[in-house]
Amino acid sequence: MRADEQLALRELHGDYAELLWRFVMRLVHDRAQAQDVVQETLLRAWQHPEVLAREPDALRAWLFTVARNLVIDDWRSARHRHEFGMNQLPEVSSDDQTERVLDAWLVGDALESLTVEHREVIRRAYFGGQDTQSIAAALEIPEGTVKSRLHYGLRAMRLALEERGVSGR
Incomplete structure (x- = not known):
């Protein structure tokens, strides 16, 4: 990665990571998942350098759209339909008597x-x-x-x- 790309990525992260994280947290209510979505969003922006050349409002809209779509994709995924997070461990099963x-x-x-x-x-x-x-x-x-x-x-x-x-x- 070139120095100018590294700088652009750092700036992108500095400018949008916190905003994206708060936005995604309101959608998913899970810190780890929100962090994953933000990282994936920023990675996709880095993979599409033409996006970084957009006007700030257009770039922001693109980032928030990508983040929202990632959350929606996860909601629609088989993993989300079949796995449930729990705050406590499930009760210990007992043998059938x-x-x-x-x-x-x-x-x-x-x-x-x-x-x-x-x-x-x-x-x-x-x-x-x-x-x-x-x-x-x-x-x-x-x-x-x-x-x-x-x-x-x-x-x-x-x-x-x-x-x-x-x-x-």
């Missing part, structure tokens, strides 16, 4: 179909975290009986779940 809720409902329903004795040992073992010795002591029955009820209760529960359309996982 539908499967878990459905499984809990099916297990609860199958559990209710068992005998009281089988249901009690399964609840204490699987939901209460008790071992066979603790269950036997709490229910005042032998440990072998607890093991037998767990075995047959789980077997009956598997059948009840299969009847409800749940296959073995």
